[in-house]
Amino acid sequence: MSSSYEILAAATETFSSLPKEAILKQDVLRCGLAFDNEVFKVSSDYKPKDYFIFSFDLVTLEDMPEGTAFKAPEEIRLSGGPLGMAPTVISVRIQPKSPYCVKLHEGRPALFLQDHFLGFVDFHGVPEFYSASLSSGHLISEIVPVLEWGYLLYITAFRLCQYWGEKEECRFCDINANYRQQKKANRPYTGVKDPKVIVEALKYVAEQDSTAKAYTLTGGSVTDKLQGLDEVDFYIQYIEAIEGAFPGRWIGKAVLQAFPLKDCARLAGAGLKIYHPNYEIWDEALFKEICPGKESYIGRSEWIKRVVDSVEVFGPGHVIPNFVGGVEMSQPHGFKEVDAAIASTREGLEFFMSRGVVPRFTTWCPEPTAWLGAQTAPPLEYYCKLLLSWREVFENNHLPVPPGYGPAGVGKAVFSVSAFMDVIRDEK
Ligand code: SF4
Secondary structure, eight states: OOOOHHHHHHHHHHTTTSOHHHHHHHHHHHHOBEEOTHHHHHOOSBOBOOOOSSOOOSSOGGGSOTTTTTTSBSEEEEEETTTTEEEEEEEOOBOTTOSEEEEEETTEEEEEETTEEEEEEEEOBOOGGGGOOOTTOOOHHHHSOEEGGGTEEEEEEESSOSSOSTTTSOTTOOHHHHHHHHHHTTOOOOSBOOHHHHHHHHHHHHHHOSSOOEEEEEEOOOSSOBTTBOHHHHHHHHHHHHHHHSTTSSEEEEEOOOOOHHHHHHHHHTTOOEEEOOOBOOOHHHHHHHOHHHHHHTOHHHHHHHHHHTHHHHOTTOBOOEEEETGGGOTTTSOSSHHHHHHHHHHHHHHHHTTTOOOEEEEOOOOTTSTTOSOOOOOHHHHHHHHHHHHHHHHHTTOOOOTTSOOOSTTTOOOOSOSTTTTOOTTO
């Protein structure tokens, strides 16, 4: 992944209507982050990466420099520096060869782009509830890890996906490969979580934490049965257990497949507020290539229909499907020109946003063990144009700030895997 201070400075000038913080955030996410191990020697009491579902790293655990694996923080928060950066929370994707490196400066962790000091960084502290002992013996950090600077509890009920192998797994996704590498590294990594264990963990969160405001329930797709249950029955048991024990305590969100209306109604009836039936990529031909399992089990047109229909149940602004920003430029099948990629993705944004659906994006992380493999990320120009398109279509449709993502706007946003929340303007 290449970037340079000159590329960053040029993008900041060309796309001057975007906050410089959002541009930098996208560049760091695109290129990944290197760490000087000295940083870990002076830092303590921060939360390392919990590997909450995917690896979200640009190298495997085995290929990380000695001392980096399981030491890197979940997120960094950059502020100040010569450019006067507003606080900016960025998810950590390890890439030892990145031009972005966290190293010590005046005795404190700081972000550098090549030799350019960009500002000091903080790491998020270990939440108090992480020290609780669960009766099952599980680590609470494995059951309900926290992200987004403490805002989001991330509950991966099923750490595998039944879309299996080259012909089914989404080609950007390393969920199954990450499970294998975590087990190989002897990490506690529970494949299927018990709802009772989750409720016990959440009891400690409810007692000791006031920062988290939302939870995301997620996991791989269930195409057959899991523990004798189909996908809706499997995931709804968690929503019922959580909402039964802590009704309305957090905003309930779930990343699940696109279901027919009757199943959506069951999820909403159980207390789910935000539905994320991720459509991943808009282009019709690329969807078939990149999401072969979703295409063969449900099909793109049916998937899209279900996403739109589900607004009837969850309400406008409460259906927030993800797309993987940049994967439409993956090779060998993706777009080669930035403007063609943006035109396609914008078409999808206009289609959904004009129907009350608010897609959001995560930044494509070309993990080496996903089927697409390690690839060169799209250029920074792509991400700047994507942010501009997302914001324009969002504003043109007069949509509300997406609920369940914490505060919006530069210096306030905590969503860490893309800058879509950072670019929302105050006047919205
Ligand atoms: S549905 Fe696709 S993106 Fe989701 S876990 Fe399965 S393979 Fe990964």
